[in-house]
Amino acid sequence: MIEFKNVCKKYGTGTDAVKNASFKIEKGEFAFLVGSSGSGKSTLIKLILKEEEPSSGNIIINGKDTTFLKQNRVPYLRRSMGIVFQDFRLLPDKTVYENVAFAMYIVKATPKHIRRQVPMVLSLVGLSGKAKMYPNELSGGEQQRVALARALVNNPSMIIADEPTGNLDPDTAWDIMNLLNEINMRGTTVVVATHAKEIVDQMKKRVIHINKGVIVKDDKKGGYDCEI
Amino acid sequence: MRFNVINYLIGEGISNLFKNKKSTISSLMIMCATMLIFGLFFVIGENINAFVKNVADAQEIRVIIADTATEEQIEEIGKQILEIDGVRNAEFISKEKAYEYMKEMLGESGAELLEGREGIFSVSYDVTLTDLELNDEVQESILQLEHIKKIESANKVITQVISLANGVRIVTGGLLILLVIISIAIISNTIKLTVHARRKEISIMKYVGATNSFIRWPFLVEGVIIGVLAGLLSVGIIWGTYTLIANKIAETSFLEIAHWKLLEFKDMFKLILTVYLGLGVGIGVVGSSISMKKYLEV
Ligand SMILES: Nc1ncnc2c1ncn2[C@@H]1O[C@H](COP(=O)(O)OP(=O)(O)OP(=O)(O)O)[C@@H](O)[C@H]1O
Ligand SMILES: [Mg+2]
Numbered sequence: 441m442i443e444f445k446n447v448c449k450k451y452g453t454g455t456d457a458v459k460n461a462s463f464k465i466e467k468g469e470f471a472f473l474v475g476s477s478g479s480g481k482s483t484l485i486k487l488i489l490k491e492e493e494p495s496s497g498n499i500i501i502n503g504k505d506t507t508f509l510k511q512n513r514v515p516y517l518r519r520s521m522g523i524v525f526q527d528f529r530l531l532p533d534k535t536v537y538e539n540v541a542f543a544m545y546i547v548k549a550t551p552k553h554i555r556r557q558v559p560m561v562l563s564l565v566g567l568s569g570k571a572k573m574y575p576n577e578l579s580g581g582e583q584q585r586v587a588l589a590r591a592l593v594n595n596p597s598m599i600i601a602d603e604p605t606g607n608l609d610p611d612t613a614w615d616i617m618n619l620l621n622e623i624n625m626r627g628t629t630v631v632v633a634t635h636a637k638e639i640v641d642q643m644k645k646r647v648i649h650i651n652k653g654v655i656v657k658d659d660k661k662g663g664y665d666c667e668i
Numbered sequence: 669m670r671f672n673v674i675n676y677l678i679g680e681g682i683s684n685l686f687k688n689k690k691s692t693i694s695s696l697m698i699m700c701a702t703m704l705i706f707g708l709f710f711v712i713g714e715n716i717n718a719f720v721k722n723v724a725d726a727q728e729i730r731v732i733i734a735d736t737a738t739e740e741q742i743e744e745i746g747k748q749i750l751e752i753d754g755v756r757n758a759e760f761i762s763k764e765k766a767y768e769y770m771k772e773m774l775g776e777s778g779a780e781l782l783e784g785r786e787g788i789f790s791v792s793y794d795v796t797l798t799d800l801e802l803n804d805e806v807q808e809s810i811l812q813l814e815h816i817k818k819i820e821s822a823n824k825v826i827t828q829v830i831s832l833a834n835g836v837r838i839v840t841g842g843l844l845i846l847l848v849i850i851s852i853a854i855i856s857n858t859i860k861l862t863v864h865a866r867r868k869e870i871s872i873m874k875y876v877g878a879t880n881s882f883i884r885w886p887f888l889v890e891g892v893i894i895g896v897l898a899g900l901l902s903v904g905i906i907w908g909t910y911t912l913i914a915n916k917i918a919e920t921s922f923l924e925i926a927h928w929k930l931l932e933f934k935d936m937f938k939l940i941l942t943v944y945l946g947l948g949v950g951i952g953v954v955g956s957s958i959s960m961k962k963y964l965e966v
């Protein structure tokens with residue numbers, strides 16, 4: 441599903457953000473990406489999204505090497521993934537419903553399909569009753585659920601989340617992680633970069649440890665701490 | 669593309685215009701102003717062109733035939749003149765006719781002077797042209813023929829009118845280029861503001877997998893609407909002012925002296941509308957494309 445082969449990323453500033461990373465995340469897997477601040481988690485995620493290009497190595501998504509993917513094909517690559525960020529990234533002047541429907545407009549879904557699909561994902565994330573509200577009328581956790589609904593609405597084969605609980609209190613963070621777990625149970629691959637030590641420790645999922653750009657450990661059922 | 673998507677994209681474009689009222693209005697006004705300046709010269713140019721055409725219709729080169737020419741030779745000259753490029757017609761003027769014309773011109777008092785002097789007139793051809801600009805060449809070709817005594821024509825006036833027409837054409841062309849540059853800069857700047865205000869939305873669209881063309885559409889719509897509105901507004905303003913001024917001029921007898929009638933606006937309406945709408949759409953498309961460039965490289 442997601443495979444890195446000897447991937448290096450050196451930014452224009454000279455920072456070696458990812459050094460010779462190789463790993464493979466299978467279809468239906470749930471993987472955490474952990475490491476201290478500046479270790480290169482976001483860079484890894486940007487490489488998956490093809491927001492950044494690797495300096496060397498190959499990245500294979502859904503069996504396709506994206507290294508030489510043409511720029512005009514990138515949107516189609518991104519339609520196979522639902523993306524969630526720490527800061528939710530909702531449109532403030534659109535309602536919950538519109539924020540989610542927006543993602544469907546973009547892939548040119550039919551109105552009929554939109555009317556059926558949006559309420560379905562909203563109920564999946566537990567927001568059926570708040571469809572007409574605006575983002576600023578919601579709690580942080582609820583906003584992140586809207587973002588999750590938006591990520592899910594086009595039925596992507598994977599969810600990629602960069603610190604999805606970074607702005608949330610521990611309880612709400614758990615809600616979101618549980619939701620991600622639920623989504624994973626339905627067969628969607630989930631990759632989560634996070635600092636949430638306790639959650640990672642308790643969920644007993646695969647944990648990929650990155651330190652100063654190097655993947656130092658890859659635990660099948662690991663915890664947050666990484667003894668080298 | 670499906671109907672609702674088109675609705676969505678156009679709706680977004682229109683809502684951009686309203687979210688961005690101040691810069692929409694100011695770019696509309698500046699574009700209108702440049703379009704009007706261009707339109708002024710365009711309208712003047714059209715009138716001069718029409719005038720030149722009138723002059724061409726009325727302009728005659730009088731080719732006076734040598735008295736020694738025989739009747740067959742005169743007839744032959746007529747045929748040869750008609751074969752020259754740029755000649756529309758060559759009317760034979762006999763001595764008697766030339767005498768009649770002169771009498772008419774001089775009026776009653778002058779007629780006495782001419783009494784019994786038909787003999788001083790020569791036979792001639794009155795040549796009309798298809799194109800005023802060919803005047804010199806046609807005259808040269810005619811002079812090459814045999815048995816030509818001389819040519820009489822209002823050369824100076826023709827050259828002046830032509831150079832005036834060309835001057836206006838150059839100014840209009842220059843203004844057109846200026847208009848295009850200024851308008852593209854204005855529109856692209858206005859849309860840059862919208863794009864900047866919506867950069868968050870654009871980046872979200874990109875993460876959700878929107879293609880560049882999809883992202884571009886609303887901004888394209890915005891640019892084209894500004895361009896088309898400016899075009900329509902300018903046509904309206906020019907229509908009003910032109911009609912007003914043309915009527916005022918018609919009240920004076922100023923132009924009658926020159927046998928010059930101003931064009932009516934409806935004669936130019938289609939052309940002006942087409943030019944303005946074409947400019948509006950083109951400028952809108954180019955302007956918005958320029959402003960989008962930076963933001964699509966994610
Ligand atoms: N666009 C960029 N240009 C240059 N250097 C960058 C860029 N983005 C990140 N870096 C550098 O690359 C390194 C890895 O950054 P990255 O954002 O991937 O870390 P991270 O693990 O996500 O950190 P955090 O946990 O704080 O989010 C850092 O040293 C950072 O300064
Ligand atoms: Mg990060």
